[in-house]
Amino acid sequence: LLDDGDSIARWFERCLDLHGGIGRQVAAAA
Structure with a gap:
C-alpha cells in the first residue's frame, strides 16, 4: 500500500x- 503522497x-x-x-478513443471512433 502506498503511503507516499507524491x-x-x-x-x-x-x-x-x-x-x-x-x-x-471513444470520441474518435464515434
Whole structure:
C-alpha cells in the first residue's frame, strides 16, 4: 500500500490520463 503522497498523486494522474485516453478513443471512433 502506498503511503507516499507524491506516489499516490502520480498514480491518480496516471489513472486520469488512462481514462482520458479511452475517452478520446471513444470520441474518435464515434
